[in-house]
Amino acid sequence: MxxxxxxxxxxxxxxxxxxxxxxxxxxxxxxxxxxxxxxxxxxxxxxxxxxxxxxxxxxxxxxxxxxxxxxxxxxxxxxxxxxxxxxxxxxxxxxxxxxxxxxxxxxxxxxxxxxxxxxxxxxxxxxxxxxxxxxxxMPDKMIVEGDSQTHPRIETVEMGPGLGFLPGVVIDQHFSQRGRLGRLISALILEPAVLGFGIDENTAMVVTDNQIEVIGEGAVTIVDESEATYNNMGEILKDESLAICGAKLHILPHGFKFDLKTRQPILNNSSVANVSVPVG
The missing domain is CATH 3.40.50.880 (Class I glutamine amidotransferase (GATase) domain)
Incomplete structure (x- = not known):
């Protein structure tokens, strides 16, 4: 074997x-x-x-x-x-x-x-x-179902238990093809988890211990809310819009890597902090 x-x-x-x-x-x-x-x-x-x-x-x-x-x-x-x-x-x-x-x-x-x-x-x-x-x-908490092509709202997504192979994150698929950024952000705030991964079709994130490599024809979108400065989760009703400020967005195509421990993309074998784009 x-x-x-x-x-x-x-x-x-x-x-x-x-x-x-x-x-x-x-x-x-x-x-x-x-x-x-x-x-x-x-x-x-x-x-x-x-x-x-x-x-x-x-x-x-x-x-x-x-x-x-x-x-x-x-x-x-x-x-x-x-x-x-x-x-x-x-x-x-x-x-x-x-x-x-x-x-x-x-x-x-x-x-x-x-x-x-x-x-x-x-x-x-x-x-x-x-x-x-x-x-x-794959995560310990998964997206069961939810609306695509919409802005973040509490009612956008339903969460449930996953199988727990990659705990502490949220994963969505068919990502850019179905316009699921709002759904992923909603799930990330609801959970709450620190990292959300949106994987395009014919694309994969390969996880080896604490490192991710992207392969395939699309990209993996990563939303990192570990340093977010604000969200209005505690202030809104179910059908009202979510707000999030100070989160980070990374978009990584084929061949790019990401360090789960440092929560940073890896360029030239070193984690870097200057390739992220603030969201909000």
């Missing part, structure tokens, strides 16, 4: 990743999970079409050379204690959550034996990846 030097690695994808061409993001996931020795399990809890969606990813991962790929289909919480599924996860070097409905993932898997097994493998070095809904569940 191939391990990843016991680094904690996540591949968090904004959805609509390329599956037919070079498949850059999925290729990166397979390589990190062991390349031609990778054992990958595909978690289809998010989708109501598990066989169709799962087989599509099987074709991609097998084309890229993974040694073993299998679907784990959990339609109910009872399925989340399957001995066959648990054995497959125990042997997995990569775990991949498909898109669909993120609430289905947490309703079926959270606090089950499978959930515990995946976290154990993650701590041991297996790579955990997710796209779209599979990306949304």
């Amino acid at each position: 191939v391990e990843s030097n016991f680094k904690r690695q996540l591949v968090i994808i904004g959805g609509a990743e390329d599956k037919e061409g070079d498949s850059q993001i999925l290729r990166d996931f397979v390589r990190r999970a062991g390349g031609t020795k990778a054992h990958i399990v595909i978690m289809t809890a998010a989708t109501e079409l598990p066989r169709e969606v799962g087989e599509n990813y099987i074709r991609v991962f097998e084309r890229l050379g993974a040694e073993n790929v299998r679907i784990i289909d959990t339609e109910t919480r009872e399925d989340a204690s399957s001995s066959t599924a648990l054995e497959a996860i125990h042997k997995a070097t990569g775990v991949f959550f498909t898109g669909g409905d993120q609430a289905r993932i947490t309703n079926i898997l959270k606090d089950t034996e499978i959930d515990a097994a995946i976290h154990k493998r993650f701590a041991e070095g297996a790579v955990v990846a997710g796209t779209s809904a599979g990306a949304a569940v």
